[in-house]
Amino acid sequence: GAGVSQSPSNKVTEKGKDVELRCDPISGHTALYWYRQSLGQGLEFLIYFQGNSAPDKSGLPSDRFSAERTGGSVSTLTIQRTQQEDSAVYLCASSSIGGVNTEAFFGQGTRLTVV
């Protein structure tokens, strides 16, 4: 596809369940970011992948959160034992080389609601 694709668009899950959120970045982009955005708030950094380097996981809020990027392309963010405070829009972005010196392309996000 031409842009960053995220699925599902919306996800409602029960507290305590695990969820997987998927991101398909733009082909050839080596940098991939995950952010989350709570209602009316800014973007909170979660994790950063760059090529084959070890990911920067410094933004993950707890060990219930994990992410992987297979083959340098598709990424999956997994939240285990979801809590109500995990409700947010999860945004994925990719860029050609990473950093703020180049444009990041965002997906439309996954709106996660934990009930």
Added chain:
Amino acid sequence: SQQGEEDPQALSIQEGENATMNCSYKTSINNLQWYRQNSGRGLVHLILIRSNEREKHSGRLRVTLDTSKKSSSLLITASRAADTASYFCATDAGGSYIPTFGRGTSLIVHP
């Protein structure tokens, strides 16, 4: 805490007026970007300004950067109802490869 902070948090204007929003940051940067977000979904890149630049234009957008004051402003001239959105600045604090976003300015343009 957020590296970049936009103000005002909310701005309401009439169509045709200019809209100015500001971004302040704490540590030195190499680059600063402005993004737009419609309806709480994906962000769209508007403009990039480098630390050695003072002003850039793109269509009705004008961005300035004052590194001595650690601040940037985004001016939208002759606003339209379609400009209604949230606007965010993103910076690379200390040369980080991770764009750090502020909380954004919510702009409403009334037709």
